[in-house]
Amino acid sequence: MSYADKISALAHMLQNSQPAFAFTGAGMSTESGIPDFRSPxxxxxxxxxxxxxxxxxxxxxxxxxxxxxxxxxxxxxxxARPNTGHLALAELERRGLLVGVITQNIDGLHQAAGSRRVWELHGNLxxxxxxxxxxxxxxxxxxxxxxxxxxxxxxxxxxxxxxxxxVLFEDRMSEDYFQAVQVLSGCQLLLLLGSSLKVYPAAALPEKARQVVIINHDPTAWDERAELVFRESIGRVLGDLLVELDRQQR
Structure with a gap:
């Protein structure tokens, strides 16, 4: 499947698979200049x-x-400042296509970009x-x-x-984690963005979703179970997704 075909398929899925959520890891913020944790x-x-x-x-x-x-x-x-990926997720929430964002990040960039419903699994700064x-x-x-x-x-x-x-190593998970477990009940589509999916218990949350789409530069353990896998940058994919959603709705 070509990149354009995958973008078209993702737009269709997002419009027809509700409720949908985004799950973000360190790779979400690398385009804002924040290094990730586990890239080789x-x-x-x-x-x-x-x-x-x-x-x-x-x-x-x-x-x-x-x-x-x-x-x-x-x-x-x-x-750091929000990048185009953060801004795109906030726009998808504004359009009613995302319920909200579940994040492993502590940088607060989702809120800075305008996301209203954010569950911070690992706390905040x-x-x-x-x-x-x-x-x-x-x-x-x-x-x-x-x-x-x-x-x-x-x-x-x-x-x-x-x-x-x-949330430090050895700490109990945040209250947001336990809330995320609950809100993902019935999730039809989960966008997995920039996460290695190696840190538990957060990495088990995708099990609750009916379908997952992955945008990550490196392979993950979930690739074979995903409906779509993108190796491009998150900002590019989500930006192109917004353009395709506008095209499909014309």
Whole structure:
């Protein structure tokens, strides 16, 4: 099947397979300048063992190491801007063709692009909270404390240790994950965008969808079960999809 034929088929599927959702991974944000995690040779976790820098144990036992490694990259994520793929998903939601986006990403770019219904499986970089009293605060409060040398950063309410509202290795999954499990009940079409589908339990969510379409540069374990597989960039495919939807509706 040619690329044009696949775009046409995807447009038809999206209009006739409701409810539909998007599921996004790190590859969704590479076009915004954020590196992914597991691409061979270039992914962050192919160079650094996440167990040595991004676990709850490291946060508690060696907060200096934890923040020295993680805070600069998290701050860079917060400077990124939505790409054409993020904007296209927001437009598909606006048109009523997507219920919303389920994402493994913590960068907030779906919301910045205008997506209204977003389930953040691995947390976010908008908030932090205290390990003792669980009081929430803005992520900037944590970042400012670490930047001024207060490591670990302390809660202004009880003096406990502040931590980011991201799901670390060893953490329980976010509440959004459990909500996503529920909202995917009855899902007719799931667009799998930029995910290696290797990180569990999130990688099991496609099991709930009747049909899946994959847009990812590298092969995944789901390719053989997908209705369509695209190896092109997410921005290109979703941009062309919007053009084809407009053509079919004329």
């Amino acid at each position: 040779g270039s992914g962050l976790w192919t160079k650094v063992d996440p167990a040595s820098v991004s676990t709850l144990t490291v946060l508690k036992k060696d907060p200096q190491k934890f923040y020295q490694f993680n805070l600069p990259r998290w701050q860079s994520y917060r400077q 908008r908030e932090c909270y205290c390990l003792s009293c669980r009081e929430k605060d803005e992520f900037d409060v944590l970042a400012e404390k670490v930047g001024s040398g207060e490591i670990p950063p302390r809660c202004r309410h009880c003096g406990g240790i502040l931590r980011p509202a991201v």
